[in-house]
Amino acid sequence: MRLSNLEHEVQPNRQSDATWCASSPTMRRLDEEITRVAQADHPVLITGETGTGKTTIAHLIHDRSKRTGGVFVDLNCAAIPDGLVESELFGFERGAFTGATGYKRGLFQVAEKGTLFLDEVGELKLALQAKLLKAIEQQRIRRLGGIKDIQCNVRVLAASSRNLQRMVKQRTFRDDLYYRLAVFELDLPPLRERREDIRDLVYRQLADEQPKVGRAEPFELEKQALRELCSYSWPGNIRQLHNVLARLACCTDGQPIEAAHVRAELSRFKNLDADTIILPDSCSTLLPGEGLEDFSYRVRGSAIEAVKNRMGGSTSQAARRLRVDRSALHRTIQRISTRMEAKATLEMP
Numbered sequence: 001m002r003l004s005n006l007e008h009e010v011q012p013n014r015q016s017d018a019t020w021c022a023s024s025p026t027m028r029r030l031d032e033e034i035t036r037v038a039q040a041d042h043p044v045l046i047t048g049e050t051g052t053g054k055t056t057i058a059h060l061i062h063d064r065s066k067r068t069g070g071v072f073v074d075l076n077c078a079a080i081p082d083g084l085v086e087s088e089l090f091g092f093e094r095g096a097f098t099g100a101t102g103y104k105r106g107l108f109q110v111a112e113k114g115t116l117f118l119d120e121v122g123e124l125k126l127a128l129q130a131k132l133l134k135a136i137e138q139q140r141i142r143r144l145g146g147i148k149d150i151q152c153n154v155r156v157l158a159a160s161s162r163n164l165q166r167m168v169k170q171r172t173f174r175d176d177l178y179y180r181l182a183v184f185e186l187d188l189p190p191l192r193e194r195r196e197d198i199r200d201l202v203y204r205q206l207a208d209e210q211p212k213v214g215r216a217e218p219f220e221l222e223k224q225a226l227r228e229l230c231s232y233s234w235p236g237n238i239r240q241l242h243n244v245l246a247r248l249a250c251c252t253d254g255q256p257i258e259a260a261h262v263r264a265e266l267s268r269f270k271n272l273d274a275d276t277i278i279l280p281d282s283c284s285t286l287l288p289g290e291g292l293e294d295f296s297y298r299v300r301g302s303a304i305e306a307v308k309n310r311m312g313g314s315t316s317q318a319a320r321r322l323r324v325d326r327s328a329l330h331r332t333i334q335r336i337s338t339r340m341e342a343k344a345t346l347e348m349p
Helices: 025-039 054-063 082-090 126-138 164-169 175-181 195-212 223-231 237-251 259-269 292-310 315-322 326-347
Strands: 044-048 072-076 115-119 155-160 184-188
Touching (some): 025 054, 025 184, 044 175, 054 072, 054 155, 072 082, 164 175, 195 223, 237 259
Parallel strands (some): 072 115
């Protein structure tokens, strides 16, 4: 049965990546900038909240560059234990450590003549940041346990959901590495700031879901259902949108997607409204050798930074959101900064 208030049917998506949409003026400008920076061979730093599509931008840069015939290799720096990141990047020789019975090529070698994408680069330890800087600048690496440098031809792209400029000031991220990575810097706005893109993202994702659920006919979407999707704040950005659409595709049993279906799905995130602020993934990780006090300082610092970013950098608005006095918040920021600087000084190579 057809409903008179249905939007047009969603046709199968011919694009390989349904997460990229440049309908809004902001995203059209960003798309043009991606094309420009892709032509060069310099590093690119991609910033934005978790779930906004930073990996998609990295793929687009690679696909539009002269390295498109090479491989695209990605590494999530936050998903691998600190002790393993170095061997993943640079590889190791036989006998470099216990259990190293052979040699392994690092990702710099695997990505030869292609692109290496380092997601959440802000999670790297300072000592490893220094080695990464050398590899990018000299285009040479040395495997763990090795005695000679290996030439490599790789373009490095990096991404972070953290404020690296602030980390530089706190001396938790090397300024020389930041300046090397940010030759080009692309900032991806959250979905709530580009609502014009939601409509196309919805249609593309539903078209991609069609074969996954074994549906013969395109999905039908009620107009009010689309309005509900477009008006929601999406604190989890595109990743959250895909979660909702995947569930809608599975749960509507061949019926048109109505506003009631959308509201039911969105109600699962009632604690993630427009006032909810997502903290970095690192806040859920106790770092090696980190005690409770250091962990507390780090998490509080990340929370304050996230709130200030949401409030446009305003300390007064951040204090209201955190329900503390502005002067008290300022003192807390100073204490955290002093402690982090002291810790960073001890760790600086």
